[in-house]
Amino acid sequence: MTDIMHSLADIVGEDYVSSQPEEIYFYARDPGLMPPHEPDYVVVPSTVEEIQEIVRLANREKTPVVPMGAGLALTGLIIPLKGGIVIDMKRMNRILEVNEGARYAIVEGGTSQGQLSAYLEKNYPRLRHSIPDAPPTATIAANVTIHGQGRLTQQRGFNSDMVGGLEVVLPSGEVCKIGSCALSFGWFSKGPPLPDLSGLFLGWFGATGIITKLAVKLYPRKKFRDVEIFVTDRGELVPDIVYEITHTEMAEDVLIFTQPMPLMFRDNHHVSFYITGDTDEELEFKRKLIWKALDRFIKAKDGGFMGIPPAMKPTLLEMPQRSASRLADVKRGGGFEYSGPIIMVEKYPECSEKLKELASQYGLAYSGMVRVIDGGHSMMFAFAFAFNRSDPDMMENTRKALKEVSDFVLKVGGVYWKPTVEEQRMALENMDPNTRKLMKMIKENLDPNGIMNPGNWEFIS
Ligand SMILES: Cc1cc2nc3c(=O)[nH]c(=O)nc-3n(C[C@H](O)[C@H](O)[C@H](O)COP(=O)(O)OP(=O)(O)OC[C@H]3O[C@@H](n4cnc5c(N)ncnc54)[C@H](O)[C@@H]3O)c2cc1C
CATH class of the missing domain: 3.40.462.40 (FAD-linked oxidase, cap domain/gating helix)
Structure with a gap:
């Protein structure tokens, strides 16, 4: 075992880390058209503290980390373009709270769409969330990270507009709360009336932090x-x-x-x-x-x-x-x-x-x-x-x-959704130069070692 492998095993336990070729094979690709690229290690953490330690280790070793939900975005966003550690979020799948009155659910960062909809159907039949048409294993956190859309999008905007708050492990390893939950026990708003910092993470494909908890707004389920x-x-x-x-x-x-x-x-x-x-x-x-x-x-x-x-x-x-x-x-x-x-x-x-x-x-x-x-x-x-x-x-x-x-x-005036790396490059090249500068400042300040899902939103100076 390499030093990194030992350290990862110390953090998550030997059963939840691998560098075996047969596992690496699967984590090197997604179901779309992008060419595969292998990670060096795969870890499956179960707590926020483990994710913090993994990110700190990656910073010390200057090794990339790529958070992964179900890997279904199709445009290669979870392919570890520069190797490193894939963090498979699937063990962090608990539904932590449903606030029926304020209509929101707080879930962990690896919770799938299918889990939440089945849970609500059974326990809160008058509530629902905006379900995308992706297979049910797709995760809620990843979907808002890519500004996904679902069944309530015509009325309520992107699924990311329906977020009620985030908990994020920053590239430094610190944990940060975003939205009303930064100040209140209620997870009812991702920003307003505070400055809306959720934009530092939503739309960034894990290149600025790892979402470990989030609240999604729930809406009436009609009969x-x-x-x-x-x-x-x-x-x-x-x-x-x-x-x-x-x-x-x-x-x-x-x-x-x-x-x-x-x-x-x-x-x-x-x-x-x-x-x-x-x-x-x-x-x-x-x-x-x-x-x-x-x-x-x-x-x-x-x-x-x-x-x-x-x-x-x-x-x-x-x-x-x-x-x-x-x-x-x-x-x-x-x-x-x-x-x-x-x-x-x-x-x-x-x-x-x-x-x-x-x-x-x-x-x-x-x-x-x-x-x-x-x-x-x-x-x-x-x-x-x-x-x-x-x-x-x-x-x-x-x-x-x-x-x-x-x-x-x-x-024709469109904007790429969940763009491939090539489309990200085209977007950066064609956008307002001061917007690009601002995005670069944000990325470099949050992730000075460039370890978070590198290759994505990579800035040409
Ligand atoms: C048949 C089909 C139908 C689809 N229909 C829809 C649809 O109707 N609406 C829709 O929105 N999408 C749709 N999709 C696209 C996609 O599957 C979904 O958007 C899905 O939610 C992606 O979730 P995932 O867990 O698979 O994400 P992944 O592919 O695992 O991850 C996507 C991105 O999020 C990042 N990420 C993952 N977890 C985290 C985290 N915890 N913190 C920070 N970053 C993270 C990853 O690094 C990656 O950049 C469809 C896909 C398929 C195959």
């Missing part, structure tokens, strides 16, 4: 939930349709999908909206308001509602939805990856045209998946392509298509 799908073959009308739906303020979630398969979907744009209510009357009231708002498109013969077969309803209503991964034939070694820029809804027609153009140019199966954010202030447009891992040409074509998406996004 009934339903979905409707409005279909149009005129992509240029989709922004107007979304505008009318969001104007009613009745929809919980608004998603749009466009894909060529099955054949009946080809060249159509499906705007699905979800409504909730505690009674049939509430549900019907919301449904009718939205129907009325879309009436003019029906009268002009520009679109209409799709009858949803009863067998399809449960699939559409499940949380998380699995339709994204269905695009890829995972069982036969398929994969999929998407670039999901955050962009104004008015850019939908250009984005869907670009998606089709790239799919045809590179001969790829595609799907466009959109989530409307925060009442229509923006959307996440996922340019998703499926590939077969055993076909190197197809993998290369997918890389090329996604690279073209990265260039296109900047041209």
Whole structure:
């Protein structure tokens, strides 16, 4: 054993540290397209104090540390680009408190989406959190670190907007509380009325600290939930349709999908909206308001509602939805990856045209998946392509298509979501120079030895 290995074993116990090739293999990659890179060690700590000691050790040894949730971000954010220690957070998975009155839950930094939703369903059936459509093992802390989005995002903003406070191990090894919990026993706000320091950690992909606890805001879970799908073959009308739906303020979630398969979907744009209510009357009231708002498109013969077969309803209503991964034939070694820029809804027609153009140019199966954010202030447009891992040409074509998406996004005023390292570089090069300087100051002051998830948000001087 090396000195570092001994020290790590002293901190977490021999059973929870490894440098064995068969384990290192898995921690070197994610399910997306990025090339793998091996860590030197993997540790699975169970307490905040252990994480503090690991980070202090990494500082002394000038060795990178990469915090990891479920490794499902797909864009290579947990690949240890410069080796070092991967900190697998999965043992820190306790649900510490649910404050029913103030509607928040405090969880540890490795708690998964599935754990919290199952716990709430069983113990607090009138409460829910914003569940992303990622597999349920995805962690809550990582999802807010990458500004994820979920089922309540249309009404409430990014999942990171729904954070009620953070506990973070800083790159120095100190523990710091962020938000109302810095001053109060209540975890009801991530910042206001204090200066909002959560921005030093959210969006940084673990490059400024490790979240060991966080509070997520909870919202009413209504008894009934339903979905409707409005279909149009005129992509240029989709922004107007979304505008009318969001104007009613009745929809919980608004998603749009466009894909060529099955054949009946080809060249159509499906705007699905979800409504909730505690009674049939509430549900019907919301449904009718939205129907009325879309009436003019029906009268002009520009679109209409799709009858949803009863067998399809449960699939559409499940949380998380699995339709994204269905695009890829995972069982036969398929994969999929998407670039999901955050962009104004008015850019939908250009984005869907670009998606089709790239799919045809590179001969790829595609799907466009959109989530409307925060009442229509923006959307996440996922340019998703499926590939077969055993076909190197197809993998290369997918890389090329996604690279073209990265260039296109900047041209149409989009901002990368969970960007790859290459997209992070492009963002840094293209942003306001004083913003870049400010980000650099923050990173260098918090992490002077550059040990936290290096390669990410790395600054070219
Ligand atoms: C089929 C599919 C569907 C998806 N749908 C959605 C969706 O609807 N909405 C959505 O938002 N995302 C979606 N995603 C993307 C992604 O899976 C999720 O955002 C997920 O929440 C990431 O969580 P994770 O635990 O896998 O993160 P990881 O990949 O493990 O980590 C992501 C980043 O967070 C950092 N990190 C991890 N833990 C910590 C910590 N405790 N402190 C600080 N930094 C940390 C990592 O270093 C990395 O930079 C989807 C992915 C797939 C495969």
